[in-house]
Amino acid sequence: DAKTTQPTSMDCAEGRAANLPCNHSTISGNEYVYWYRQIHSQGPQYIIHGLKNNETNEMASLIITEDRKSSTLILPHATLRDTAVYYCIVAPYTGRRALTFGSGTRLQVQP
């Protein structure tokens, strides 16, 4: 699976948008971008995934660059409960391999 690079940590003010970047310059054509988050060592929670088009759901938006070498997860109105470690993962959509987690970005939402 392609490797991803994320900032170690970020801060965001409560109520503001949180923009979490991810670089995946070696992504291949059949690989999707997945985002998960882990709140205080609970089980990782699925957020969103996409291939090349921008995606939005009730939790977040995913913006993927045209060359697919990077993406940004957007939490439109961050709350204190969004404080977590966010993982960007690249993997084939129907692959037999399990997801490989890196170290992620620790997002701290400040009051």
Added chain:
Amino acid sequence: EADIYQTPRYLVIGTGKKITLECSQTMGHDKMYWYQQDPGMELHLIHYSYGVNSTEKGDLSSESTVSRIRTEHFPLTLESARPSHTSQYLCASSVPGQPAFFGQGTRLTVV
């Protein structure tokens, strides 16, 4: 939200004891996974299964064993627990084309 359950949530046990961590899912998912995560560290895949009677070792070597006799059940066993086994164990499941969903984890402490 995903229906995947892990029991117990917390376990403190003495060295040398045999333990089984339970993981069950009610979604009929073929693929199931066990990850291990030390506090503040990355998740590492230790076992996975693609279906009944299928089990494979993951990326991180583990002294634990798993079985998959029923689709919905994927227990992890440690024959003789040691303090080095102290960690959080996370179970997940998925079907092809869908994101993996995680349980809440079992936090194991071996004293």
